[in-house]
Amino acid sequence: MIQNLSVQNYRTFKELNVSNLAQVNLIVGKNNSGKTSLLEAIYLLINNDYPANLIDILQTRGEIHEETLTTSKNLYPIATYRIDRVFYNYQFRPNLVFTISSDNKYAAKLRVQLTLWNEQDDQISRPAAFQNGIEEEIADAISPIYKLTFIRDNKYTVVPIYEDGQIRARLTTSRKLPKVCKFITPNNCNYDQLSSMWNNIALTSKEDRVVEALKILDPAIERIGFTSHPAASNGILLKLRNQSNPIPLSSMGDGIRRLLFLIVSAVSVENGVLLADEIDTGLYYRSQIDMWHLLLKVSRTLGIQVFATTHSLDCVMAFENALSGTDRALGQLLRLESKEGRNHIIPYTSEELSIAVHQDIEVR
Numbered sequence: 001m002i003q004n005l006s007v008q009n010y011r012t013f014k015e016l017n018v019s020n021l022a023q024v025n026l027i028v029g030k031n032n033s034g035k036t037s038l039l040e041a042i043y044l045l046i047n048n049d050y051p052a053n054l055i056d057i058l059q060t061r062g063e064i065h066e067e068t069l070t071t072s073k074n075l076y077p078i079a080t081y082r083i084d085r086v087f088y089n090y091q092f093r094p095n096l097v098f099t100i101s102s103d104n105k106y107a108a109k110l111r112v113q114l115t116l117w118n119e120q121d122d123q124i125s126r127p128a129a130f131q132n133g134i135e136e137e138i139a140d141a142i143s144p145i146y147k148l149t150f151i152r153d154n155k156y157t158v159v160p161i162y163e164d165g166q167i168r169a170r171l172t173t174s175r176k177l178p179k180v181c182k183f184i185t186p187n188n189c190n191y192d193q194l195s196s197m198w199n200n201i202a203l204t205s206k207e208d209r210v211v212e213a214l215k216i217l218d219p220a221i222e223r224i225g226f227t228s229h230p231a232a233s234n235g236i237l238l239k240l241r242n243q244s245n246p247i248p249l250s251s252m253g254d255g256i257r258r259l260l261f262l263i264v265s266a267v268s269v270e271n272g273v274l275l276a277d278e279i280d281t282g283l284y285y286r287s288q289i290d291m292w293h294l295l296l297k298v299s300r301t302l303g304i305q306v307f308a309t310t311h312s313l314d315c316v317m318a319f320e321n322a323l324s325g326t327d328r329a330l331g332q333l334l335r336l337e338s339k340e341g342r343n344h345i346i347p348y349t350s351e352e353l354s355i356a357v358h359q360d361i362e363v364r
Contacts, residue, residue, distance in 0.1 A: 115149065181275065
């Protein structure tokens, strides 16, 4: 379990140090306070798959532009990912560095530095230097200006950076899903990821936990199945009690799709870390209490550490309600603040959160 975290020069964080993290952590704060950036930092540190993890983050944020690259032989659809926004204060110049570290279970330090591309870098073999999916023909058609180097455990991964601070990658590039840490947002609940995770839990006890979770929104749900249709909802079927034929998930509303993705992700990352941005999206208050009860139970049973964000007071109150019925040391609320250009965390233990909620003290 991550007990502390240090972040320097990543996005909104000039410097952020967090200690005494709990097994389940709910993060709140004003807009642009860095809640999502904190989840991203954890994701980058734990999943040792570079630069694919950074590309995942940029794509989720929409920091991507699609274009067509013309070479001597073909036209290639490619994506350009902007990395000029990942450094503190949106800086983009040579010799910038951001670091993320933790000194406990994952005992790791990630250092990412931006430097100029030089003649020696041209001697690096294409497969090693262009790990973002660009084939040799594409690589020969464009010239890098900078390089982004990922350094962890004395291992180096070098990625070429082109004009205007961009990584170029083939749109057809495929990457394996991370195994240690999963990062879910309201925008990345897609069918391919769901079906891939489902293949690993179908017909196991974890499938029962998923069905148990879906019963939060509809107690009549008995089973779940996936078809070959490549759609986030039409390819997922539910068997309801007293219904002879299965019905598509799409007919049940957005909340149940969100809850399905959340719980499938949780049970798929046993002994790992689950990151959930805007965890309450699509769920009304009563369902949020049940969701937190289940998530607390799953995290304890499967050894999962959870980091979630919210803007909602209802979600905070539901979290406090769920904590009151379990081991209070299991969870805490973290309020992220920025003051005089520096970021810091104000922790609320479950007892302090209970007092704040019942005395109408604003904690968001």
